[in-house]
Amino acid sequence: MPALTQKSLIDSVPKGLFIGGAWRDSADGTTIAVEDPATGRTLTEVADATVADGRAALDAAAAAQSSWAATPPRDRSEILRAAYERITERTEEFALCMTLEMGKPLAESRGEVAYGSEFFRWFAEEAVRISGRWSTAPNGATRLMTMKQPVGPVLMITPWNFPLAMGTRKIGPAIAAGCTMVVKPATQTPLTMLLLAELLTEVGLPAGVLNVITTSHTQDICEPLIRDPRLRKLTFTGSTPIGKMLVEQSAEQLLRLSMELGGNAPFLVFGDADVDKAVTGAMLAKMRNIGEACTAANRFYVHESVAAEFSQKFAARMAAMTMGKGTKKGVTVGPLIDAKAVAKVTELLDDALAKGARVVTGGEAQKGAGYFFQPTVLADVPKNARMQKEEIFGPVAPITTFRTDAEAISMANDTEFGLVAYLFTENLSRAVRVSEALEYGMVGVNQGIVSNPAAPFGGVKHSGYGREGGAEGIEEYLETKYVGIAL
């Protein structure tokens, strides 16, 4: 195999729309530039789908639905298993692709390849375990047969921060359940999804089951699809305001919905925590994906008895990180996705400083090419700072102290979001009590990362609904039908 270079990788990625098993240009021949956030330079261009292309993608998904639903579960399972193996073999290609279009360091992209592909292995195992029930009605006169059937064609809208995993955790269960799909990846990071579509075809996914449209006319293309009676489900990962708007649009057809929305994760360090363990957890919870994760720790609440030690050790680890283009050896912090992201982080930081916060380390955007922001720790961040309420989506860690458990829990729950919370304590009963009191879909105890394909990922409140992964993940793509049989 020839050596993998940036050029060879970019040249090898398909650039068209993938509709009905074939690659094609957009109907009007237009393209969208894909940028490298580490340099601000254009990497390549991909097709810019029109409204007619969007409709064609749903036509293909709708046409393939009944034969795909009738495909033996073992066949669907084998396709997923083969895809898992092929992605794993091609880890370096997928990792480089993500690093180039999204910016995260190569080591993190390799981590995402392992995490993202694991959804295919997991759902390969789930595909052959879909089952129903058989029971006798209480009056004894009829039998009740309960079966699970695929929901039908699904529209999948994914964000730019995890270009592979946010796709595989939707595509995996859809394939396993027998649903066809139209995938619309984020405009800023379409390449990984195009590479994945090609790979799925190579391992035998039939034409029409997966269709991918890249577009800059997102709203114009998605809304008619969401209002089309042939679509049966919408699964969306992205920001809460867009998610709410899509929920409104989907009311017309009463679509099944999975909404994986924004977060505002609290990170609680109790007085009896192992501080070194908490610092290691904080590094993961804050700096995974350059802070651009819905699961990113957004607010650090630290008991006053350990606050000085925690802040000092955490700041030392943050200051020791190496910022740069993710393809460079030794780089541990890549760029943010775009100039808007840098401006938002700067604005939130300035607001916190104006309200009395103090910089322990970092605090500045880097001048020059690319969208870099220093790993930053802030102390004495007041409750009214905007970053206590809003998603930072960048490498800034605000620390606030607390005295009592009740105070910590109350601050942690004081948000409309409810995706994930982290807590560090060596006291088992405190860990259980606090986990139960936190109004979140997921809680990490003494760990700074919760994502696991075998676990149900998802939130409550304004972080959305539905679960991805675990035994629950496939249920989102299945309908329950009951057949009553009179004897």
Ligand code: NAP
């Ligand atoms: P975003 O702006 O909401 O975009 C997400 C996706 O929605 C993109 O594909 C985007 O397309 C599309 N979109 C935008 N406007 C749309 C419209 N009017 N109709 C249909 N689709 C539309 O979010 P983002 O900035 O990419 O992602 C960051 C957000 O995602 C954060 O809030 C983060 O917390 C959340 N997130 C949540 C999870 C979770 O599992 N809960 C996981 C990862 C990220 P374009 O690219 O064309 O704009």
